[in-house]
Amino acid sequence: MARPKSEAKRNAILEASVRVFAKEGLRAPTSSISGAAGVAEGTLFRYFPTKDALVNAVYQDIKADIAGAVFSSFPRKAGVRTRLRHIWNRYVDWGAAHPAAHRVVSEIELWGGLTSESRALDAGNLAELQALAQSFREQGLAAKDLSDEYIGSVINALEEMTVSLVIDDPDGAERYRDLGFQVLWNGITARPRLRDLVSE
Amino acid sequence: MARPKSEAKRNAILEASVRVFAKEGLRAPTSSISGAAGVAEGTLFRYFPTKDALVNAVYQDIKADIAGAVFSSFPRKAGVRTRLRHIWNRYVDWGAAHPAAHRVVSEIELWGGLTSESRALDAGNLAELQALAQSFREQGLAAKDLSDEYIGSVINALEEMTVSLVIDDPDGAERYRDLGFQVLWNGITARPRLRDLVSE
Amino acid sequence: MARPKSEAKRNAILEASVRVFAKEGLRAPTSSISGAAGVAEGTLFRYFPTKDALVNAVYQDIKADIAGAVFSSFPRKAGVRTRLRHIWNRYVDWGAAHPAAHRVVSEIELWGGLTSESRALDAGNLAELQALAQSFREQGLAAKDLSDEYIGSVINALEEMTVSLVIDDPDGAERYRDLGFQVLWNGITARPRLRDLVSE
Amino acid sequence: MARPKSEAKRNAILEASVRVFAKEGLRAPTSSISGAAGVAEGTLFRYFPTKDALVNAVYQDIKADIAGAVFSSFPRKAGVRTRLRHIWNRYVDWGAAHPAAHRVVSEIELWGGLTSESRALDAGNLAELQALAQSFREQGLAAKDLSDEYIGSVINALEEMTVSLVIDDPDGAERYRDLGFQVLWNGITARPRLRDLVSE
DNA sequence: AATGAATGAGGATTCATTCAT
DNA sequence: GATGAATGAATCCTCATTCAT
Numbered sequence: 001m002a003r004p005k006s007e008a009k010r011n012a013i014l015e016a017s018v019r020v021f022a023k024e025g026l027r028a029p030t031s032s033i034s035g036a037a038g039v040a041e042g043t044l045f046r047y048f049p050t051k052d053a054l055v056n057a058v059y060q061d062i063k064a065d066i067a068g069a070v071f072s073s074f075p076r077k078a079g080v081r082t083r084l085r086h087i088w089n090r091y092v093d094w095g096a097a098h099p100a101a102h103r104v105v106s107e108i109e110l111w112g113g114l115t116s117e118s119r120a121l122d123a124g125n126l127a128e129l130q131a132l133a134q135s136f137r138e139q140g141l142a143a144k145d146l147s148d149e150y151i152g153s154v155i156n157a158l159e160e161m162t163v164s165l166v167i168d169d170p171d172g173a174e175r176y177r178d179l180g181f182q183v184l185w186n187g188i189t190a191r192p193r194l195r196d197l198v199s200e
Numbered sequence: 201m202a203r204p205k206s207e208a209k210r211n212a213i214l215e216a217s218v219r220v221f222a223k224e225g226l227r228a229p230t231s232s233i234s235g236a237a238g239v240a241e242g243t244l245f246r247y248f249p250t251k252d253a254l255v256n257a258v259y260q261d262i263k264a265d266i267a268g269a270v271f272s273s274f275p276r277k278a279g280v281r282t283r284l285r286h287i288w289n290r291y292v293d294w295g296a297a298h299p300a301a302h303r304v305v306s307e308i309e310l311w312g313g314l315t316s317e318s319r320a321l322d323a324g325n326l327a328e329l330q331a332l333a334q335s336f337r338e339q340g341l342a343a344k345d346l347s348d349e350y351i352g353s354v355i356n357a358l359e360e361m362t363v364s365l366v367i368d369d370p371d372g373a374e375r376y377r378d379l380g381f382q383v384l385w386n387g388i389t390a391r392p393r394l395r396d397l398v399s400e
Numbered sequence: 401m402a403r404p405k406s407e408a409k410r411n412a413i414l415e416a417s418v419r420v421f422a423k424e425g426l427r428a429p430t431s432s433i434s435g436a437a438g439v440a441e442g443t444l445f446r447y448f449p450t451k452d453a454l455v456n457a458v459y460q461d462i463k464a465d466i467a468g469a470v471f472s473s474f475p476r477k478a479g480v481r482t483r484l485r486h487i488w489n490r491y492v493d494w495g496a497a498h499p500a501a502h503r504v505v506s507e508i509e510l511w512g513g514l515t516s517e518s519r520a521l522d523a524g525n526l527a528e529l530q531a532l533a534q535s536f537r538e539q540g541l542a543a544k545d546l547s548d549e550y551i552g553s554v555i556n557a558l559e560e561m562t563v564s565l566v567i568d569d570p571d572g573a574e575r576y577r578d579l580g581f582q583v584l585w586n587g588i589t590a591r592p593r594l595r596d597l598v599s600e
Numbered sequence: 601m602a603r604p605k606s607e608a609k610r611n612a613i614l615e616a617s618v619r620v621f622a623k624e625g626l627r628a629p630t631s632s633i634s635g636a637a638g639v640a641e642g643t644l645f646r647y648f649p650t651k652d653a654l655v656n657a658v659y660q661d662i663k664a665d666i667a668g669a670v671f672s673s674f675p676r677k678a679g680v681r682t683r684l685r686h687i688w689n690r691y692v693d694w695g696a697a698h699p700a701a702h703r704v705v706s707e708i709e710l711w712g713g714l715t716s717e718s719r720a721l722d723a724g725n726l727a728e729l730q731a732l733a734q735s736f737r738e739q740g741l742a743a744k745d746l747s748d749e750y751i752g753s754v755i756n757a758l759e760e761m762t763v764s765l766v767i768d769d770p771d772g773a774e775r776y777r778d779l780g781f782q783v784l785w786n787g788i789t790a791r792p793r794l795r796d797l798v799s800e
Numbered sequence: 801a802a803t804g805a806a807t808g809a810g811g812a813t814t815c816a817t818t819c820a821t
Numbered sequence: 822g823a824t825g826a827a828t829g830a831a832t833c834c835t836c837a838t839t840c841a842t
Contacts, residue, residue, distance in 0.1 A: 003805050040807045107310050157361035187387030240824040403826050440828045507710050561757035587787030640803040
């Protein structure tokens, strides 16, 4: 090879994309991104054939980052509550630490140009979430009528809410994180005689 | 005249905007909108001086519509739960009935071009919500540590989640509506004796 | 209508295209053309949706012009030779008078982007030519074995040759025109008694 | 060294150029050509300093190939008709065998970037042709008023016509070749008592 | 000598907005 | 007031060419 296609440059473009998209939205020109990445306009297109492909790559990159953050040292053997709390904390912390990426993911999801491959990436995370939801239900902790999928939605909705609150008010981070988990737990666990069941 | 001539034409443009923006995103050309509205390209700009102004007007129009749907015949004298349930049902039903508008509002909120005037519009709705949260707390129903604002966020997050679920699966509408409210209620009301256990 | 889409402007663009394409080839930028036509860059695309469409329109426009020149006051009742001579003269004269257009048509034909609609336009002219060839043959004038189609090809080939010669050397126009016709006539008419000599 | 290393590579590029130019036109990117030739993008420019130079080289290469095909074992001592027939057959056969190269030459000739050196190459062939025309005329075979140059043009025009017909309809190859020659011969040779017949 | 990554000027096309009718 | 033709800046992407490896 004359010069290998630098991984560093690819990452520079992805990171610049996050920064620029966060500030200007997905309608930011590719030239802003190449500029922010310190490469020529044409170079961007050697790494990503179209702007759409770039956006998809940004999405996949962030999703992989989230998955790494959330599932690294995941206490797979621990009790349901501990595992859920792990995911919760990790995701909220990730969001707090990466507000730009968080914002960009939201915009991309609304965007309408995601490839099915990109969408498939979520399946992994989701599967893990639903596995958790399943053992949650099997232990009789779940309020009746809640499906695995539904529980996943609730977790997700309250995670997103919490991340937004934390980003808007970083000083309240820990409080929001705890409150959110409490609301989540109370929201989805069965109420009557809970104390017997919740011994963990 | 301050107002341009035809209110009907203005509404046609607003409605076309919702349809077109829902399908193509905010990056849809103004010419698509004027076309969909059955007016000439130039006419649009007699009603809205710029595209940004149009987007803001769309936002305000939808928000006003939501407010009308949610607060019309609001049982101001009824109990907290009834009032909350009223808001909950009305909002979810509105979302189910207006998926396009719902989607467009989400995109506009992420968009970054909302004027402060537009943002202020929400204040009204929010005020009502927080009034509700306040009496909710005053009656000792709320889990401790939940501020009015925070309760508003939770309501909002679970509303959005529920609307999305209903739009994706209209047949489950009523079930999602009820489940969502149950999760909300359990999530934010105090759990008499469980506090001890939940301390982590 | 606010302002009708000016036919004059459309023609200005077509004529500028011929001039510019003749000088710079089909790879000339559209901006050169709009500039030469005295309109804005964007205006060109209101009249022709793509560059390809423009090239096709140029082709059709020129072909129509040729057909007009060649078949106006066509002596349909006259003898074969007169009619052939009419076409011959008119075409050669047209080419001499429109060297740029002549050149551009050649390049477009080699280009590979002609629509079937554009190609169909030639059918008209060709039909007329072949009708002529047919009556030519029916009168026993044609050398044996020459099909209508083939005769058409010969006419065309010698016409093109003649036009090129005339363009390169305008002073010899009349001579080339006469010589060419003589070669054509001798080439395609039967030679009563010469067959013996020509046996190879 | 003056010559770059691999003659094989140079030829691979030239042949790939013909293939690619025939399919995509001269506007084909150099990267398509290097790809088709199995060399790196940069390698092409070690053999040909610019794209224009490559096109000129392609032209010269094809022209040399034609000259080889047409004038190898040329019966220099034979009669005019035999010699003309030799050239005719060889050229038509070459065209039939190399439709891509034939097409590419046409496009290059229209292209406008040929160097004078490239144009000069034809001179050789042309000289031979005109020598033929000269002895043709000297033997009193030519119709009066036909210059050597003019006769060359006619030969060329009918050759091109014939090659095109053969490429479009390979089954008719031999027939087109013979017919074409007959038209050519009749077209340019004197007709004994033509004036009687041609009374117009 | 060969490679292919990097470059950036250039080109087709879009679209918000203006303005003549 | 309504229209839609006209505008040209802005954008995505291409590609001939250079140059580090």
